[in-house]
Amino acid sequence: MVDLKRENLPAILQKNTAIILLATAFHLMPVLSTRAADEAGVSVVAAPAELKPISNALEFVGRVEAPEKVAIRARVKGVLEDVLFREGDTIKAGTPLYRIEKSLFDADVQQAEGTLQRTQAELTLASIQRQRAQQLLERNAGTAVAFDQAVAQEAQAKAATISAGANLDTAKINLGYTDITAPISGRIGMTAVSKGNLVGPDSGELTSIVSQDPMYVTFPVSQRDITAAQKAGKVNDPKSIKLRIRFSDGTLYDQIGQISFLDVSVDRSTDTLIVRGDIANPTKTLVDGQLVKVELEAGTPEERVVVPQSALIADQQGVYVFIVEDGKAAIRRLKTQGSSGANAVVSSGLNGGELVITDGFQSIRPGVAVRPSPAPALNTGG
Structure with missing residues (x-):
């Protein structure tokens, strides 16, 4: 047994040495890899x-506002005959929007015309009778009482004619109100009613129109900032201050505006002054009511x-x-x-x-x- 172990000892030592070297190599691999990475960068x-x-800029939170904003309402009562626009379209002033049934209003116009013609005939007769009464009185063939009565009847006929003419004008105006048109140019919103509904002055807002170009940007400025700007000489000419808009995603609007209005009084609850700027909106990117960041730039960059x-x-x-x-x-x-x-x-x-x-x-x-x-x-x- 002893001789056998001595014969195998060199092989055993050689095998153990190989295992130790292999383990050492595996242990050093991360270190070598890290060093290689560090050397490579x-x-x-x-x-x-x-x-x-x-530029020296001040930032504020503001809102985009349309210079013109109109709520469209029905001014006469009737059945809605047609909706003549497409929601969201950009329209021009005078564009037809709604049409209300006209038959009753046509009848009112004809009735008013008839009443006017009758009163005009009565006025003609009253004028002739007044002239005759005056001639008789001048010849001492008539009485002053008859003349006075004729004058009064003529005056009544004139008043009736004026009233009938006004009623005819009113009927024609009401007939015109059956065609609802756009009072301004801009973008039109959703319609609150559809064809066949009964509408009138008590129906509320039918739709709305907001102007698109240019747009206003309003924002509050603290009295402290205003005082600092005045001391620095930056508000002597508000129009010299550049106004830029940044959207909520951080992108900058490609148009530059200018200050156009400073409110005449400071809000006592917040000690701020409302400032308004004008900015172009040729691509309709700005939307009424939009919340934006306002940057004011003044002075040399x-x-x-x-x-x-x-x-x-x-x-x-x-x-x-x-x-x-x-x-x-x-x-x-x-x-x-x-x-x-x-x-x-x-x-x-x-x-x-x-x-x-x-x-x-x-x-x-x-x-x-x-x-x-x-x-x-x-x-x-x-």
């Missing part, structure tokens, strides 16, 4: 910190450093970004001052030109080698 997305002209907001990281010490420096990740602490579209405006921490990591920084640390690729173009809002 972590893939990240980066964009340069840019110097761009940024200044060169500022901007970086994508996606690059900003916050911790207990503040805001920072990772930049690519000599092929490695490095931290730069920043101070920001507002936003410009999808970018953040940097007041300190960057000089412009630095390559800022916008994506992939979750898996890096300072000093790690990185391989940056360019970030897609973003809307800067300028």
Whole structure:
């Protein structure tokens, strides 16, 4: 037995050595892989910190309002004969909208015409009788009483004729009200009634029309902001202040407006002043009642450093970004001052030109080698 073990000892040692070497290789593989990855660099997305002209802007929350808004109502009572428009269409002033049954109103016009003709005939007769009474009185063949009665009858006939003429005008106006037309140009809303319904002054709003171009933007401005702007000399000419609109998704409206009206009194409950601006709406993008962000720009734009907001990281010490420096990740602490579209405006921490990591920084640390690729173009809002 002893001799047999001694004969097999070299083979056993050789086998155990191979197992130990194999285990050591497997243990070192993650370390070697990590080192290889570090040497190759972590893939990240980066964009340069840019110097761009940024205007001093104040932001407010406002609403889009149509300058003209009309509620369409029936002014006479009758059965609705037809609806003549398509909901949501843009229409012009004078476009037919509804038609109410006309037969009763036609009859009223004819009756009023008949009454007018009768009173006119009575007036003619009264005038002849008054003239005869006057002639008889002048010849001393008639009495003053008869003359006075003739004058009174003529006056009554005149009054009846005037009243009949007014009734005819009213009947014709009511007949005209059976055709309901658009009083303004704009976009028409939904109809509240359909053909065959009985409508009238008590039926409420049938539909509405709002004008489309231009549009108003109204927003409240605090008295503190107004005072600061006055001290800075930015409200001497309100029309010199550019007004821009940003939608809820952050996109910037492509038209620039201007301030057109400042309210004459401050709201005592909120200490704000209502300001209104005019802005073009050629593509009908703005909708009455829409909530938007209003940006007011005044003065000469200044060169500022901007970086994508996606690059900003916050911790207990503040805001920072990772930049690519000599092929490695490095931290730069920043101070920001507002936003410009999808970018953040940097007041300190960057000089412009630095390559800022916008994506992939979750898996890096300072000093790690990185391989940056360019970030897609973003809307800067300028």
